Amino acid sequence: MKTFEERLSRLEELADKLQEGKIPLEEAISLFEEG
Template identity: 50%
Template sequence: MAEKMSKKMTFEEAMEQLEEIVEKLEQGDVPLEESIDLYQQGMKLSKLCHTKLKNVEKKMDTILHEDGEEEPFIIQEEDR
């Protein structure tokens, strides 16, 4: 879990790290201080995933409603 969270992280990478955190916490044998750190990191990853999904949703709305015509769906990474 030493990987740093980055705004350039893909949705899939963030979800993978989040799943690893959940597995560790569910095992229940993590010391309290580490559990708190993992929980905080998980919340940040969850927020990152939520933001990425909302951005894709906005792009889809734009694509589907622009001039009443549907355009091909193209995902571009966010520049941050």
């Protein structure tokens, strides 16, 4: 199980990618389900 810090870091990384528009829709949905 990941620590809170690891999860927060991953979330920030994904948020940056989404804001930059570098993630295809299918991948974005998959990442949303992950979180």
